[in-house]
Amino acid sequence: MNAGRTARERARAELTDEIKAVARQQLATVGAEALSLRAISRELGMVSSALYRYFASRDELLTALIIDAYNALGAAAEDAATGGDPIEEWLAIYAAVRGWARTYPQEYALIYGSPISGYQAPQTTVEPASRVPLALLGLLQRAQADGRLTVPGDAPEPSGVLAQQAEVLRALAPDVPSAVLVRAVIVWTQLFGMISFELFGQLVGSMDPADEFFASSARQMAAFAGLR
Amino acid sequence: MNAGRTARERARAELTDEIKAVARQQLATVGAEALSLRAISRELGMVSSALYRYFASRDELLTALIIDAYNALGAAAEDAATGGDPIEEWLAIYAAVRGWARTYPQEYALIYGSPISGYQAPQTTVEPASRVPLALLGLLQRAQADGRLTVPGDAPEPSGVLAQQAEVLRALAPDVPSAVLVRAVIVWTQLFGMISFELFGQLVGSMDPADEFFASSARQMAAFAGLR
DNA sequence: TCACTGTCAAGAGCACTGCTCTCGGTTTTG
DNA sequence: CAAAACCGAGAGCAGTGCTCTTGACAGTGA
DSSP: OOOOOSHHHHHHHHHHHHHHHHHHHHHHHHOSTTOOHHHHHHHHTSOHHHHTTTOSSHHHHHHHHHHHHHHHHHHHHHHHOOSSSHHHHHHHHHHHHHHHHHHSHHHHHHHHSSOOTTOOOOGGGHHHHTHHHHHHHHHHHHHHHTTOBOOOTTOOOOOTHHHHHHHHHHTTSTTSOHHHHHHHHHHHHHHHHHHHHHHTTTTTTTTOSOHHHHHHHHHHHHHHTTBO | OOOOOSHHHHHHHHHHHHHHHHHHHHHHHHOSTTOOHHHHHHHHTSOHHHHTTTOSSHHHHHHHHHHHHHHHHHHHHHHHOOSSSHHHHHHHHHHHHHHHHHHSHHHHHHHHSSOOTTOOOOGGGHHHHTHHHHHHHHHHHHHHHTTOBOOOTTOOOOOTHHHHHHHHHHTTSTTSOHHHHHHHHHHHHHHHHHHHHHHTTTTTTTTOSOHHHHHHHHHHHHHHTTBO
């Protein structure tokens, strides 16, 4: 993949990466809202207008950062899925996602916070965005194959529209029962709700610091999803 | 409360409300990020500098809007708690919170999205912010008194730091068991994670439209919290 | 080798922002 | 009635995203 033929192409790719690196660094310090193209260009020793040769607009730069963030988080979750005991693996994925979010809170806010106004995510973000839920679904699928997944006694069988929507997910985890697929979405929303609350300060006064609460939630949600 | 004595004080209170009203209206159209004091002052037919007599900074205006939003959402949740059957009441609170969020998505994003960079919530926001979780805790407390709350069989008893944190919540719901208090926080994070995912577009492709998924989640979370 | 073509950084400039300060005029207060 | 407090208007500063033009450079076919 390093076959950037001409020197110009290689220089362009390098500068593009450099811009993103500086942008990420600024992101971590001043936040997405205050990310300034002029400040980035200043840091790089170039003039602001030159930046537009690489990113057509501020939104396009942000989109690139969003995709990178989704991929970094997805990779962290996938690397944590080591294929050992399903419940341990589940806890490892949870810990990896939370760890990444706490290490890169501004990038987390970029992808799971309020959407940038006037900006809508292009289709190119949905594949990187689905890596974490896919890791969880894959784990459930493997657990099902190993007989480590049972439908919890109080899990209602979905019907109507909900059953149809669960069928869409079945394409990704063919052997997992519908009731568990719906619960997988529930625990997915709980995971990111919990992390968002922790990072955005909503837990202050109750469960902050959140380490033990997070660990307990992870275990209870594993059971809720049917892992045994 | 309409005892604004002097004419000046009454005019000031009125203009303050007018500014907030225009700001809310702008919020709904262009989003929090693009909220402009100059645009607000233009709309009001005054000069931008005059606005600073009422709000010392953009952040202070945003803080006022945040507090108003928390209170509006909290009031919606409290109004939904009609004191009938606990589970029906639970579902009503869930529906009220989601309904408010879908009606005022920008104001929801303001309070549950990424925090405005460089801005930290003053202490005055924590009381309005706690009205929704308090409504849920109050419901659990009443259900406990009516014998409609039982600790689910698989709910682990919290220990260590988690048990201490649960004790803090007990001040608000004295008779609710610790295991349920921890689960109340879990369902609280799930509720807002689910709403955020719906509003911020994370559910597109799986559970969108989310009506049935939301209803199913609300019921399952009621059971998870121990409501019978 | 040479001219052509596409790409690049630079600079000036536009319209906008939050915010500060000063200046008169009005209202409230002692 | 005079002093103090408050108010809106206006000018101005430093910053922003973005556009357009200009001149220099690299790569490529004749």
